Amino acid sequence: MGVMTINNRKVEFTDEQNVLTVIRNAGIDIPTFCYHSELSTHGACRLCVVEDDKGKVFASCSERPRDGMVIFTNTRKLRHHRRMIIELLLAAHCRDCTTCSPNGICELQKLAKRLGVQEVRFDNYKETVPLDFSSPSVVRDPNKCILCGDCVRMCHEVQGVGILGFAQRGSKLQITTPFNRDLGATDCVGCGQCRIVCPTGALTVKRNVDEVWAALEDPNTRVVAQIAPAVRVAVGEYFGLPDGANALGQLVAAMRDMGFDAVYDTDLGADLTVIEESAELVERLTSGENLPLFTSCCPAWVKFCETRYPEFRKHISTCRSPQQMFGAVIKEEARLKAEEDGRKTVMVSVMPCTAKKAEISRPEHFTDGEQDVDFVLTTSEIAEMIKTTGLDLKNVTPEALDMPFGMSSGAGAIFGTTGGVTEAVLRYVTNSIKPEQMEEIKFSGVRGNDAVKEATVNLGGREVKIAIVHGLANAAALLEKMKAGEKVYDFVEVMTCRHGCVNGGGQPAPTQDNPQIKLARQKGLYNYDSGSQIKVSSQNPIALSLYDGILKDKVHKLLHNGH
Amino acid sequence: MLEKEYYDKTDEIIAAHGRTQADLIPIIQEIQEAYRYLPPELLTYVAKELSIPESQAYSVATFYENFSFEPKGKFLIKVCDGTACHVRKSIPILETLYKELGLSKDKQTTDDMLFTLETVSCLGACGLAPVLTVNDKVYPAMTPEKAIEMINELRGA
Numbered sequence: 001m002g003v004m005t006i007n008n009r010k011v012e013f014t015d016e017q018n019v020l021t022v023i024r025n026a027g028i029d030i031p032t033f034c035y036h037s038e039l040s041t042h043g044a045c046r047l048c049v050v051e052d053d054k055g056k057v058f059a060s061c062s063e064r065p066r067d068g069m070v071i072f073t074n075t076r077k078l079r080h081h082r083r084m085i086i087e088l089l090l091a092a093h094c095r096d097c098t099t100c101s102p103n104g105i106c107e108l109q110k111l112a113k114r115l116g117v118q119e120v121r122f123d124n125y126k127e128t129v130p131l132d133f134s135s136p137s138v139v140r141d142p143n144k145c146i147l148c149g150d151c152v153r154m155c156h157e158v159q160g161v162g163i164l165g166f167a168q169r170g171s172k173l174q175i176t177t178p179f180n181r182d183l184g185a186t187d188c189v190g191c192g193q194c195r196i197v198c199p200t201g202a203l204t205v206k207r208n209v210d211e212v213w214a215a216l217e218d219p220n221t222r223v224v225a226q227i228a229p230a231v232r233v234a235v236g237e238y239f240g241l242p243d244g245a246n247a248l249g250q251l252v253a254a255m256r257d258m259g260f261d262a263v264y265d266t267d268l269g270a271d272l273t274v275i276e277e278s279a280e281l282v283e284r285l286t287s288g289e290n291l292p293l294f295t296s297c298c299p300a301w302v303k304f305c306e307t308r309y310p311e312f313r314k315h316i317s318t319c320r321s322p323q324q325m326f327g328a329v330i331k332e333e334a335r336l337k338a339e340e341d342g343r344k345t346v347m348v349s350v351m352p353c354t355a356k357k358a359e360i361s362r363p364e365h366f367t368d369g370e371q372d373v374d375f376v377l378t379t380s381e382i383a384e385m386i387k388t389t390g391l392d393l394k395n396v397t398p399e400a401l402d403m404p405f406g407m408s409s410g411a412g413a414i415f416g417t418t419g420g421v422t423e424a425v426l427r428y429v430t431n432s433i434k435p436e437q438m439e440e441i442k443f444s445g446v447r448g449n450d451a452v453k454e455a456t457v458n459l460g461g462r463e464v465k466i467a468i469v470h471g472l473a474n475a476a477a478l479l480e481k482m483k484a485g486e487k488v489y490d491f492v493e494v495m496t497c498r499h500g501c502v503n504g505g506g507q508p509a510p511t512q513d514n515p516q517i518k519l520a521r522q523k524g525l526y527n528y529d530s531g532s533q534i535k536v537s538s539q540n541p542i543a544l545s546l547y548d549g550i551l552k553d554k555v556h557k558l559l560h561n562g563h
Numbered sequence: 564m565l566e567k568e569y570y571d572k573t574d575e576i577i578a579a580h581g582r583t584q585a586d587l588i589p590i591i592q593e594i595q596e597a598y599r600y601l602p603p604e605l606l607t608y609v610a611k612e613l614s615i616p617e618s619q620a621y622s623v624a625t626f627y628e629n630f631s632f633e634p635k636g637k638f639l640i641k642v643c644d645g646t647a648c649h650v651r652k653s654i655p656i657l658e659t660l661y662k663e664l665g666l667s668k669d670k671q672t673t674d675d676m677l678f679t680l681e682t683v684s685c686l687g688a689c690g691l692a693p694v695l696t697v698n699d700k701v702y703p704a705m706t707p708e709k710a711i712e713m714i715n716e717l718r719g720a
Contacts, residue, residue: 152618155618156616156618156619162616162617162618162619163616163618164618165616165618165619165621165622166622166626167621167622167625167626168625168626169625169626177618178607178617178618178620178621179603179621179632
């Protein structure tokens, strides 16, 4: 508690952790590269420097607010420092801005403009190193790295994966993997959170845009798309739609315009997942074997568990993820119909996720030798494709999804947020169709963004203990407690990214000015659910009809893995 | 994968130190002392045993010049090129040694694994300039001629 003077203005503060937060709360957007409220304070970029009344310059991110402090954020000295920092960073930076993937949203570019850096007086002596394309999810371009360390802290602190790290020192300092291994050869789970915090083009989404354009243009293919829940509440950000607005209708219209033959909803896959996973939960509760049941929707979590906690492998649900269930169903249908016109079906999924790009090529996701999902486009890639066509989602008239696979429930839609899978499963297993039953589940502890949420639900006279965790570091901590016997559960939902898929690695990177955007996306999904006609997966007529049709005698083959 | 003896030895070293983060440096120092370099496989192994992310262990091992992932020769020659040694003509000594051993800045170890030649920024013995060390032995007031003599002695040793 106290009052400080910022630029001759009295500003009150309460429990802010650092001066930087006080300044930002006062409406001054002080520039930073290495400061993220959810990561530890690094203090490396020095852009957040302020000057006090005695002329002392210090970094506001690593200084505690004190009562009576007098600081200035925009003095001659500070402007000089900041410009010099940017100029030096640019001097050692690959400056091919026009062909760089984050062109236009790059923080370095933006700050160079904002701070008025007009020229770079120094030559670049940094050796050019090759790009790393080995990961199916993320591309690493060390030539564009400014060593802010955001990715390193994200990878260690939030995700507990710890693949990226600093190596060497001084002018040779670099961010790399252990022994400079290719990213694809490490335990990297492909979550893409490093790319979300990277302020430059050093870490970017592995693009599959050109392969999809080629498929769309090929007269011998029928290109079918599925759109994941979290995409619809984020893609609008690229076109100036309000935060968290549902742009599914506009997206469908734009994709049809691009040449997609059918546009469906991954939510239907999610409904199938709910039905299958619920059955599996009931089965395991009855037999008492392999409890708790872990969710399997998140491929980054599955890889994390396989590589770091193999002892929990058998606890993971045998259900395929909604993306893979959907892909398997669509491809099976195509095989049965054998396409009157002889065209080959190409399945493209539009996902908020970079790990989904790796999931599609896992060996279990081929049916009869054919890949169930051919390409994954992230939200950022589909936005790029729409922009290429010249359409603007703001002005596009919304269109409905194609039938029958565009029919889905609100339960499927909330798969995109932490707690959503659990909520959807609970609605199904407790057969909660009435609004008051649904309210009860909503307030049982499944919503919100606490690191670990716990809920207990009565299921046929048995108390079922549930945990919901997001962020792999949180998940690892929970697994350790379970190993030590401190925690016992029956069902555990794990999502790799904090807040769930709404904050996935393929989503628009939250800019410095709007770090809370993920909450708006989350709200968007809950609104979508509230507005949907069907709210329980068991009420989705298409999902149910599949069991008498395509899925007849093939439930295991198409919807499950042999985990 | 290295042979089993390497891992057994590493287990011994870890047991002698402990398994906290702070034990990392003493452990890898001792491994390096045992093998005259730090085999990358053992760094990975130690990181796992100490529950430190491999990237962090790699970060530490590359931060310090002292750690080497490349096997070093039986005799590690460090020629001091600090200010005092430099002005008292350490460079001609270094060049003579490079020539004599067929080495260069980019190739520091002889093929017979007998000699490794490095420069250091200061050995803290400026009074003895120009100075060099072989393993832990100090050779003060060196000249190119004395350096060749030293190499011949070491070859015979």
